[in-house]
Amino acid sequence: MISATPIDALAHRLARFIPVTGGHGTGEDPLANIRGALRVGLRDLDLVTRDEFDVQCCVLLRTREMVEVLEHRIAELEGTRAAQAPPP
Known part of the structure; x- marks a missing residue:
């Protein structure tokens, strides 16, 4: 299983490149979306x-x-x- 700590660190680094929009309260957490995408992508790599x-x-x-x-x-x-x- 892949450790969550490196995924979280990478997600935070990637989140810095996402522009902040004025629409707060949309219910979407970009950091959670990035974490999820990273987990799915790494799991599919068959490491x-x-x-x-x-x-x-x-x-x-x-x-x-x-x-x-x-x-x-x-x-x-x-x-x-x-x-x-x-x-x-």
């Missing part, structure tokens, strides 16, 4: 949480380590096979 990102970084690191080990093992086996092959 991951920091925890999910960190978990995937760990998985990727372990996978890279395994690939390196397998690459070295394949190189060793290919070297052994080449050394055992009879000369032509």
